[in-house]
Amino acid sequence: MNDLKLHDLQCFNAVVRAGGFQAAGLALNRSHPSVFAAVARLEARLGLTLLDRGGYRVTLTEAGRLFHARAGFALREIDNLAAYARQLASGEETMLRVVMGDLCPRPRLLALLGAFFAGREATRLHLDYDAVGGPVERLLEGEADLIFHRASPSDPRLEVLPLGEIVFVPVAAPGLLPFAPSPELTPDRLRPFTQCVIRDTARRSPPEDFFLIEGAPQCSVPDHGMKKELILHAMAWGHLPAFLIEDELGSGALISLAGPHLPGRRETLSAARRRDRPHGPVAEALWTFLQDEAQAPMV
Numbered sequence: 001m002n003d004l005k006l007h008d009l010q011c012f013n014a015v016v017r018a019g020g021f022q023a024a025g026l027a028l029n030r031s032h033p034s035v036f037a038a039v040a041r042l043e044a045r046l047g048l049t050l051l052d053r054g055g056y057r058v059t060l061t062e063a064g065r066l067f068h069a070r071a072g073f074a075l076r077e078i079d080n081l082a083a084y085a086r087q088l089a090s091g092e093e094t095m096l097r098v099v100m101g102d103l104c105p106r107p108r109l110l111a112l113l114g115a116f117f118a119g120r121e122a123t124r125l126h127l128d129y130d131a132v133g134g135p136v137e138r139l140l141e142g143e144a145d146l147i148f149h150r151a152s153p154s155d156p157r158l159e160v161l162p163l164g165e166i167v168f169v170p171v172a173a174p175g176l177l178p179f180a181p182s183p184e185l186t187p188d189r190l191r192p193f194t195q196c197v198i199r200d201t202a203r204r205s206p207p208e209d210f211f212l213i214e215g216a217p218q219c220s221v222p223d224h225g226m227k228k229e230l231i232l233h234a235m236a237w238g239h240l241p242a243f244l245i246e247d248e249l250g251s252g253a254l255i256s257l258a259g260p261h262l263p264g265r266r267e268t269l270s271a272a273r274r275r276d277r278p279h280g281p282v283a284e285a286l287w288t289f290l291q292d293e294a295q296a297p298m299v
Contacts, residue, residue, distance in 0.1 A: 003045060004042070004045060004046075005038075005041075005042075006078065007038060008038045008039070008041055008042040008045075009042065009071050009074070009075060010028070010075065011024065011028065011030070011034075011035045011038035011039055011042075012038070012039050012042050012050060012068070012071065013068070013071060013072060013075055014027050014028050014035070015035065015039055015051065015058060016060060016064075016068050019057055019058070020057060020058055021035050021036050021039075021058070039051065046067070048061075048063045048064070048067065049061050049063065049064070050063060050064035050067060050068070051064055052064075080276075080277060080278045081278070083278055092120070092122050092123050092280070092281055092282050093123050093280040093281070093282045093283060094122070094123060094124060095123065095124045095125075095126050096123055096124075096125055096126065096145050096146065096282060096283060096286065097126045097128070097143065097144045097145045097146075098113070098125060098126070098127050098128070098144065098145065098146050098147070098148070099127075099128045099129065099130050099134075099135045099138050099139070099144040099146075099147040099148070099149070100127065100128070100129050100130075100135075100147075100148050100149070101129075101130060101131065101132075101134070101135040101147060101148060101149025101150065102129075102130075102131040102132065102149075102198050102223055102224055103148075103149055103150055103166050103241070103267055103269050104148050104149070104269065105166075105241070105243050105244075105269075109148055112289075112290070112293055113125060113127070116285075116286055116289050120282060123282045128144070129223065130149075130201040130202075131198045131199060131200060131201045131222065131223065132198055132199070132200035132201065132202065133200050133201075133202035133205045133206075134200065134201030134202045134203075135147040135148075135149035135151075136149065136150075136151055136158075136202075136205075136272070137202045137203065137204065137205045139158070139272060139273070139274060140157060140274070141204075142274075142277075145273065145279070145283055146271060146272070146273050146283070146286065146287075147271070147272050147273075148163070148269065148270070148271055149269070149270070149272070150267050150268060150269070150270065151270045151272035153270075156275065157274060157275055157276060158272050158273070158274065158275055159272065159273050159274070159275045160270045160271075160272045161270055161271040161272070161287070161290055161291060161294055162268050162269075162270050162294065163269050163270055163271055163290070163293075163294050164268075164269050165266055165267070165268055165269070166241050166242075166243070166266070166267045166268075166269050167241065167242040167264065167265075167266055168211070168239040168240065168241055168242070168264050168265045168266070168267065169239065169240060169241075169242050169245065169249075169256055169257075169258055169264050170211070170237065170238070170239050170256070170257040170258055170262045170264055171231060171237065171238070171239075171240055171245060171248075171249070171254040171255060171256055171257060172193075172231065172234075172237035172254070172255055172257055173231060173232055173233070173234040173253070173254060173255070174234075174252065174253075174255055175234055176193065176234045176236075176237060177190075177193065177237070181255055181256070181257050181259070182259070183259040183260055184259070184261075185257060185259055185261060185262060186261040186262075187213045187261065187262065190213060190216065190237065190257075190262075191213055191215055191216045192216075192217075193216070193217075193236070193237055194216070194217045194218065194219055194235065194236040194237070195211075195212070195213055195216045195217070195218050195219075195236060195237060195238055196218070196219050196220070196221060196227050196230050196231060196235070196236035196237065196238035197211070197212065197218055197219075197220050197221075197227075197238065198220070198221060198222070198223065198224065198227060199220045199221065199222055211238070211239045211265065219235070219236050224240060224241060224244055225244075227240060228240055228244055228245065228248075231254065232248065232253060232254065237257065239264065239265065240254075271287070271290050273287065
């Protein structure tokens with residue numbers, strides 16, 4: 001039991017994931033007999049039968065299922081440790097993948113990133129955009145090192161750094177509605193009019209709905225810039241971040257529909273990263289930089 005070999009654990013994990021010894025051997029670039037022997041050796045050392053070999057396909061025994069859950073975690077930690085060692089050996093990461101969500105005040109965040117990366121020519125910034133549930137999904141699936149978006153501080157997988165509050169205001173262009181907005185305006189009265197919404201870019205997560213009025217006709221756009229233009233042209237009404245429409249509200253190009261029945265919404269813009277993944281020197285420096293800058297409001 002004290003002499004478990006990493007190779008044997010990797011072979012066992014490959015058999016479970018691939019569904020058989022031959023497929024596992026192909027995945028590991030090893031022979032079928034060597035994989036079979038590694039799993040048998042692991043079972044002997046543990047004193048457990050991990051796989052049921054009696055059917056057409058090998059399956060996990062109950063003991064095998066429980067052991068594999070713990071073994072998978074241990075193997076991921078070993079992979080993370082190896083990745084971290086490579087990052088340390090190289091000195092600096094060659095690339096950081098950052099995703100901005102639809103909440104972001106882009107000029108402010110781009111100024112921050114520009115100030116940080118100005119002295120780090122060896123690390124390339126790969127910047128992307130996702131909306132609604134997309135940024136968190138990208139982070140959890142390992143496709144981003146850091147996101148700027150809404151993120152739940154209660155999610156144990158995430159380390160979340162609040163950066164500021166974003167206020168969303170329901171607005172329309174003058175003339176879209178055949179009545180004047182008033183405190184008595186309700187969602188029911190807006191149901192006949194087209195509502196503009198941001199498309200959720202999440203691919204596998206359940207779709208998230210914000211501000212939607214059930215039964216109302218909808219049009220969807222990729223970001224708040226396009227949404228603002230569409231609303232300004234009186235093609236729909238919708239919620240927009242206050243920082244994006246200050247001038248339009250001041251000039252009367254847009255009219256606020258906010259009231260007791262349409263209060264808008266306040267969202268916390270945060271930086272977020274994986275808690276259970278290693279972070280290289282540049283990623284750690286960026287996080288520290290953001291912690292220092294978090295004292296200044298984003299908008």
